Amino acid sequence: DGGITQSPKYLFRKEGQNVTLSCEQNLNHDAMYWYRQDPGQGLRLIYYSQIVNDFQKGDIAEGYSVSREKKESFPLTVTSAQKNPTAFYLCASSIEVGRHGQPQHFGDGTRLSIL
Amino acid sequence: EDKVVQSPLSLVVHEGDTVTLNCSYEVTNFRSLLWYKQEKKAPTFLFMLTSSGIEKKSGRLSSILDKKELFSILNITATQTGDSAVYLCALTGTYKYIFGTGTRLKVLA
Numbered sequence A: 001d002g003g004i005t006q007s008p009k010y011l012f013r014k015e016g017q018n019v020t021l022s023c024e025q026n027l028n029h030d031a032m033y034w035y036r037q038d039p040g041q042g043l044r045l046i047y048y049s050q051i052v053n054d055f056q057k058g059d060i061a062e063g064y065s066v067s068r069e070k071k072e073s074f075p076l077t078v079t080s081a082q083k084n085p086t087a088f089y090l091c092a093s094s095i096e097v098g099r100h101g102q103p104q105h106f107g108d109g110t111r112l113s114i115l
Numbered sequence B: 001e002d003k004v005v006q007s008p009l010s011l012v013v014h015e016g017d018t019v020t021l022n023c024s025y026e027v028t029n030f031r032s033l034l035w036y037k038q039e040k041k042a043p044t045f046l047f048m049l050t051s052s053g054i055e056k057k058s059g060r061l062s063s064i065l066d067k068k069e070l071f072s073i074l075n076i077t078a079t080q081t082g083d084s085a086v087y088l089c090a091l092t093g094t095y096k097y098i099f100g101t102g103t104r105l106k107v108l109a
Helices: none
Strands: A004-007 A010-013 A019-025 A031-037 A043-051 A054-057 A064-066 A076-078 A087-094 A110-114 B003-007 B010-014 B019-026 B032-038 B044-049 B056-058 B061-066 B071-076 B085-092 B097-099 B103-108
Touching: A004 A087, A010 A019, A019 A031, A019 A087, A019 A110, A043 A064, A043 B097, B003 B085, B003 B097, B010 B019, B019 B032, B019 B085, B019 B103, B032 B071, B044 B056, B044 B061, B044 B071, B071 B085
Parallel strands: A010 A110, B010 B103
Antiparallel strands: A004 A019, A019 A076, A031 A043, A031 A087, A043 A054, A064 A076, A087 A110, B003 B019, B019 B071, B032 B044, B032 B085, B056 B061, B061 B071, B085 B097, B085 B103
16 A cells, blocks of 8 residues: 555654654655644644755754655654654655645654653 | 635534535645645545635535635535544645644534
8 A cells, every 4th residue: 555654653752862753655756744733733844855865944944854865765853952842743745846736645643742 | 925724723513514614825826725634643635626616525525716715615514423623724835835723623423
C-alpha cells in the first residue's frame, strides 16, 4: 500500500536534547512538508521541500531543521532551541508544491512532549 | 497576506441534523480549495474545488466554491456520530498550502 509513515507515534524530549522525527513516503511524490498542530489551531508549516537536496523554511522554522537526501525521506529535527516543542507533528507529501492545487497526503503524526 | 478563516470554530448537533461549515479566504494566485476530515490522526482528503458554482458530492457530504465572494461551504446532511471530527479547509496558493484553524464538529447520538 502506498502511503506516508511517520515514526515514532509518541516521543518524549528532555531539556537540552535534540530529537528527530522520521517521515518516509512511497508515493513517488516530489514535494514533502512538515506541519505543527497545536490544540485549537490549524496546521502551521515548519519546512517544505520541492525536490531532493532542497528545502525551504515555512512560517515557524525557528528551532527546527530538516534534510532531504532521498526522495522518500524527510526527517525533522526538533532542536534544543525550540523552547515550546510540545505539539502534534504531521508530515505530508504531494505530487508537487501546490502548483496545480493537488491535495496532500498525510502521515498519522508524531506527538512530542517534554519530560 | 494569504489567509483562510473557518466558521464556526465548533459545533454540536444531534444525529440526523444537517450542518453547514464555512471557509472564507484571501489568496494571491488561487489554485484550489481543499477540504479534509481529521479524526484522531491524519487528515483525510474530502474534496478539491477549483471552479465556482460546481458542487462536489460524496454521499451525504457536498461542497461548493464561490470565487467571486471568496468562500466555500461544506454541507453534511443526516449527520451520524461517525461524522464527529475536525474539518479543515486549505487553500493552495503560490507553492504553499494555507490551512484554516478547522471546525470541530461533534454529533450526539
